Amino acid sequence: MAEPAYLDTAQGRRLAYHLSDGTGPTVVFLGGLKSDMEGTKAVHLEAWCAAQGRAFLRFDYSGHGLSSGAFEDGGIGEWAEDTSAALAELTRGKLIVVGSSMGGWQALLFARAHPDRVAGLVTIAAAPDFTEDGYAASFTDAQWAALERDGQVEMPSDYMEPYIITRHLIEDGRKQLVLRAPLPLPFPVRCLQGTADTAVSTETAVRLLNHADSPDIRLLLVKDADHRFSDGPCLGLIEAAITEILDAST
Template sequence: MSETSEFLERPDGERLAWRKVDGAGPAVVWLGGFKSDMAGTKAQAIAEWAQANGRAYVRFDYFGHGESSGDFRDGTITRWREDALAVLDALTEGPVVLVGSSMGGWVACLAAMAVPERVKAMVLIAPAPDFTEKLMKPEIPPEGLADLARDGVWLRPSEYGEPYPITAALLEDGARWSILEAQEVPIEAPVRILQGGEDPDVPWSHALQLAHAIKSPDVVFTLVKDGDHRLSRAEDLTRLISALEDVIL
């Protein structure tokens, strides 16, 4: 199966870049991480698996990410959630399996809560629900808080390249989409979570909190003791594909 690519036009004129493999369902939908894109190692590994096995697969870039239009600084959890739901509506039919990495794990949960009848299962890699409030905000240094108060943006250093612009709007909006404050996350589909024990960005305890909160009784949490945040080594990709096959076949 070959992979096609195109843009999804949004009502506000912005364009979401996507790639799609036609095949048997349920369609697998990739939801990437914060400042990531659909060309990453894990997304590509799933594309190769889909092509080799005749499975339907969709990956895309959020507003302000990768090949999509828009300024990253203008992005919010609200906007990226809307992007995910627009892709589900326009590019898939019937049940889907959501695969979310880092922030994509949060977006996947929000999408599953919005359209539970569509979501057959989920695979989450280092899921970071509520990361703006729980993980990012507490670590902003005094000079970062001053930048946010003065300019509305803080340039957060990153191990993965250029500093990430963190806006006051992103932090304020993220707080509105918190899901871990409730006693239960109302997701009833099967969920598989892969988490690195040496993840410097998402502590394993944070991902485990999500696993405990999800309502579904069919939740499997796998701790990769020496794994980092990306979980993109060959052995990690094997685990990812195995988790995907566990819930899709």
């Protein structure tokens, strides 16, 4: 396995990444919360793009994978800074941004801030505003008390070890919400969502579909697909979504 390269950001963080040269638009993969760039979808898309001679970027946010920092020190805003730094320093021209789960929120934040860079978006079980609508909305009085007392609370996950949710993650998340104000996405958007996803609901996917302002936005619900969305048929659907955007942008 090739060793990653590293990018030092203006915020003093060191991000691990893999960048493949090729034609544009560059495909960028943004992973989920506590995921890293060695996940099935990221590695598969890298190989798929390489076979087409297309440029591709995957990287680890700070506190994730091989990048610097501790997960508990980060938040949606810091990871958005990481995304902006990686895409500004490592890519040129138009991008197709593929965001999985929390990476879907990151993709929307980047697209809102830099619409001129985006040829299209693909979201996979996108989780915009999850810190507010998921965690904060479901906290018990005891969990709120622990958050105030300890600065963090442990939350179970169906897909990995429990998450440590910090008060900073919740408070910073409130500054990054994308479903409370207009969300112009002036390019093709493809949203993919499994109906057996226990981390992100189909209602969230429909809410994003209805809220975003795009000339060409579509939601595909896949019966019985779970949050990982990484078996063979699901990977094929991601490829097809990217191909649709490539066709629309030529």
